[in-house]
Amino acid sequence: MFQQRPHVRSTRRTPSRARRRAAVTAGVLAVLPLVTACGGGDDRGAAVPPSVSAAPAAGVVAPAKVEVIAGLTGCKAKIRTEADELREGVCHTEKGAYLITTFPEEKLKETWLESARVYGGTYLVGMRWVVSAKPAMLEPLRAKLGGTVRKLTGVGPRANAS
DSSP, X not given: OOOOOOOOOOSSOOOOHHHHHHHHHHHHHHHHHHHXXXXXXXXXXXXXXXXXXXXXXXXXXXXXXXXXXXXXXXXXXXXXXXXXXXXEEEEEETTEEEEEEEOSSHHHHHHHHHHHTTTOEEEEEETTEEEEOOHHHXXXXXXXXXXXXXXXXXXXXXXXXX
C-alpha cells in the first residue's frame, strides 16, 4: 500500500524569505527606469503631440483635470458636464467667463476640436484639455496654463462673412 518516506533534509541551501524579497525588489528597481522610459503614450497607440508650450507663470503645462486647471487660473470651476468622453467646468471671473473642457484621451480632444471647427472660434489647447474664452482672455490664460492658441475656421455661409 502506501509507504511513508522518512523526512530527509536537503543539503541544498534555500534562500530566506528576506533574501528573496530583497532580490525581487532589486530586480524591480533595476527594470523600472527602463519600463517607464519607454512609456509616454497611450496604450492604444494614439499619437501624442511632441510638445506643448510651457506656462511661464505655472512653470509646467497644466494637467488634464478641470479643478486643477481652474485653480491655476485663480478660479473655482462649477462642473457642468460629467461624461465618459469629457468633463466641463465653467469659471466666472471679473474679466469674463470661460469654459474648461478636459478629456481622458488626446484622441477625444482632437475629435471635439474637429466638431468645434464647424462653429469657428479661438481656443487655448493643451494636452487633453481646451479652454474656451473670449480671444482677449486667451493670452493671459496661456501665460498661466501653457498650451497653444488655436483659431478654428467655421464652415458655411456665415463663416466667410465678415
